[in-house]
Amino acid sequence: MFDGTKRTGAGRLLAHLLTMVLAVGALTLAGPGVATADAASLCAGRPAKTIAFATGELRLHKSRQYVCAVTVAKNPGARRQMSVSLQPRGGRxxxxxxxxxxxxxxxxxxALNRCVxxxxxxxxxxxxxxxILC
Structure with missing residues (x-):
């Protein structure tokens, strides 16, 4: 129970540690970048190609064996018809x-050694x- 007296050295240390634990917990739960999810983080590998068009972008990423694609709307908001298709040569x-x-x-x-x-x-x-990416 707090009676308004000065804290001892151990009490200050405990209060400091508790403050640090709470701060680290808050940063873990709501750390930087939580509010924005970038399409680059959705695909593994390095960015390989970006195709811009009037209403969005087609983004391709390549790792050693795989290629990943995502279509991103230029102005997110209302639901609208969207699609992305990625085909390796000789595959579905x-x-x-x-x-x-x-x-x-x-x-x-x-897509190891195959065009897409x-x-x-x-x-x-x-x-x-x-x-491409042959």
């Missing part, structure tokens, strides 16, 4: 399509690549 396309507010994807395909092609669509406008 991986597709994510629907009514989204911010992005379609990510989709990932195995990608298409991204936001509200009827699209961007695509030919066979």
């Amino acid at each position: 396309p991986a597709v994510d399509s629907g009514r989204f507010t911010r992005q379609a994807g990510p989709v990932t395909v195995h 092609r990608a298409t991204g669509t936001v509200a009827g406008r699209s961007g695509s690549t030919g066979w």
